[in-house]
Every structure is written in structure tokens, then in C-alpha cells.
Amino acid sequence: MKARVTVTLKSGVLDPQGKAIEGALKSLGVEGVNSVRQGKVFDIELDAADEAAARAALEKACEKLLANTVIENYKIDLV
Amino acid sequence: MRAAVVVFPGSNRDGDVSRALRQVGAEVVTVWHAQDALPAGTDLAVLPGGFSYGDYLRCGAIAARAPAMDAVRAHAARGGLVLGICNGFQILCESGLLPGVLMRNAQLRFICRRQHLRVERADTAFTRAYAKGQAIDVCIAHGEGNYFADPQTIARLEGDGRVAFRYADASGELTPEANSNGSINAIAGIYSEKLNVLGMMPHPENLIDPLIGGVDGRGLFESLARAA
Numbered sequence: 001m002k003a004r005v006t007v008t009l010k011s012g013v014l015d016p017q018g019k020a021i022e023g024a025l026k027s028l029g030v031e032g033v034n035s036v037r038q039g040k041v042f043d044i045e046l047d048a049a050d051e052a053a054a055r056a057a058l059e060k061a062c063e064k065l066l067a068n069t070v071i072e073n074y075k076i077d078l079v
Numbered sequence: 080m081r082a083a084v085v086v087f088p089g090s091n092r093d094g095d096v097s098r099a100l101r102q103v104g105a106e107v108v109t110v111w112h113a114q115d116a117l118p119a120g121t122d123l124a125v126l127p128g129g130f131s132y133g134d135y136l137r138c139g140a141i142a143a144r145a146p147a148m149d150a151v152r153a154h155a156a157r158g159g160l161v162l163g164i165c166n167g168f169q170i171l172c173e174s175g176l177l178p179g180v181l182m183r184n185a186q187l188r189f190i191c192r193r194q195h196l197r198v199e200r201a202d203t204a205f206t207r208a209y210a211k212g213q214a215i216d217v218c219i220a221h222g223e224g225n226y227f228a229d230p231q232t233i234a235r236l237e238g239d240g241r242v243a244f245r246y247a248d249a250s251g252e253l254t255p256e257a258n259s260n261g262s263i264n265a266i267a268g269i270y271s272e273k274l275n276v277l278g279m280m281p282h283p284e285n286l287i288d289p290l291i292g293g294v295d296g297r298g299l300f301e302s303l304a305r306a307a
Contacts, residue, residue: 013227014261016187065144068137068173070180071227 001046001054006075007067008039042066051078080105080307082123085151087112087142087170092128092284096164099284099296100125103304112145122307123160124151126167128220128282138181138223139169148174160204160307161276165221168268168278177269177278178236179228181221185261189222193292195257196267196281197247200240203270204306205277208298214251215295217281219260224280226262226269233263243268243277 009015015037022036044061048054058076067074082105086093097107100123108118112131117124131142142148148170155161155176163171171177184190194217201211209215228236236242245265246258258265260280268279283296 014182014185014225016183016185020187065136065140068140068180070178070229071182 001048001051002079003044003046003054003058004077004079005042005044005058005062005066006039006077007042007062007072008075009037010071010073013071039072040066054078080122080304081118081120082107082125082303083110083117083121084108084125084127085110085112085147086127087129087131087145089131089133090127090129090166092164092166092282095282096125096127096284099287099300100303102287102297103300105300105304105307110147110150112142112147115146115150117147117150117154121154121159123162123303124154126151126161126163126170128165128167131166131170134223137173139166139171139173142166142170143173143175152176155271155276158273158275160303161271162205162303163276163278164282164284165224165280168280169223171276171278176276177271178232179226179269181223181280182225182227183223184221184225184259186259189220190224190259191220192218194219194259194281195247195249195251196244197251197253198244199242203243203274203277203302205243205270205299205302207305208301212251214247214249215283215298216249216286216293217283217296218285219281221260221280224260224262226266226280228263236266236269237264239272241270241272241274242266243270244279244281
């Protein structure tokens, strides 16, 4: 099974990297950019009996390691 | 005092902190991250600075899940002393031994310079050799030292007197220039609830010898030697 986990900063958490990217896009002349927030994507291949088991394993992965839930949210997509 | 310095792949300040500990008479043992126990009779566990696991994923995230950290957690639960400096502070936050997180510096720059800290309290195992409100001259060297926690956590830390050090100027005043990484309330170090775990971004172990430019960091290690 394949999954994509997306980890993003919670709203309200300052994202200086996103701000720097936003500034760079503006200076490159990319029009219409209002704001940029950056995050991480994990493409994971795993063996699981079914979708529920895969989700359970990925939840555990996110809670234990992939995301720091003090500042980050995560989203699991099975693909 | 028996100190166990835990070394992870990518730790690089273990030698300096060991030297600082030996200077105050401590017996220092190095513990490899894959070991699941600290040596018997350990009074103080130290997580040194560096770049454990190359700062992959998040600073300290992978080191926080190492077998040696279970031993450090058990040591802390027994009331044992734990000191995390720089990357060690990041590991303590990632391991859940201390609340909050160290984010990328507000100006996105790695900051490496001399920095004064204000000692917030002088009645803990880590700070008895200092005076409350004293400005000590140490060093900072980090790219991710911007302390962040939710407002409830900050209120609890402040209310319980768990802020150990704040970034300050040479007279102990808190100024925006002194808080160069953007930490909430200029927080440079915090204690656990029972005050036996200290995490701090600055490096007291850099300033223990007049030859290197100062000895203000020595007080922390002298305090620990007295406590243990």
C-alpha cells in the first residue's frame, strides 16, 4: 500500500521559512502570491491487511515521530 | 558526582561538557545512544550539543527516540538530574521531558556569538552558585533556538517559576536585540516540573576557562557538583 503524509505548521505558528519563500517569489515577479506556508511530505510504502490497519499504523507514525503536534498538523492520504 | 554524557551520532559538544564536568570534580562516563541503561549510581545525565542525526526531520527528533533516552526518562522520573544543552535541549523537548519546541530562529540565521543570560532563580540544583537576577556571559550557537509553546504552557512555566534563563544584555535587562532568535518571553532555558531537568540553548561549557575568555559558565557545573 502507498500513502502520502503531509505535515504542515499549525495556523498561528510563525513560519519564517515560509515568509522567506514568499519574499523570494515576490522578488521573482510571481504575481498574486499572498502568503506561503511550507511543510513536509512523506511518501510511505507499507504492508497492511487493509485500509484501516494502514491508517492505524500511519497515525502511530505521525504521533510518535513524523509530526511534532505542538506546532504541526498532519494529514494521511492512502494512494 | 557521577555524570553520564549521552552521545548520539552527530553529537559534537560531548568533549567540552565532559571537560567542564571534570573541572568541578565529576566522574564522567560516556553512554552511547544505543545503550538502554545509564551506569549504576549516575547522579546527572547530560545531553550535549551538536547535530544528532544531522538534524534530520526536526532537530533532536530522532535522538529523542533512541534507547538511551528511555534510560534518561527513567532517571528523570526517579528524580535524577538531567541537563540538556543546545541540541540536548531540543532532544528534551522532542522526548516530552520538557514542554514546547525549538523552532527555526526568527531571522533564519545561525547565530554564533557571546550572549548574556539573566539567571531567573538561584535555588535549583543547576544555579546555586549564581545569584538571582545575575547576568552571566556565555555563548550561543544555534539555528533552531526559537522557543515556542502554546499560551497555556507559557503561562504555566511562568507561573511555576520554571524559566531558568532569559536572553538579556550585560546588565541583565531584557532587550529585543538580546533575544535574537525570537524566543517567547526571551526564554533561553526551562526546568521540568520538579526542577530536576534543565534544558538550555546557550553553552555554559564554553566559558569555563579564562584562557577562552571567561568563566561565567562554570557556576552551573559548580552548582551541580554541590547538588549531587
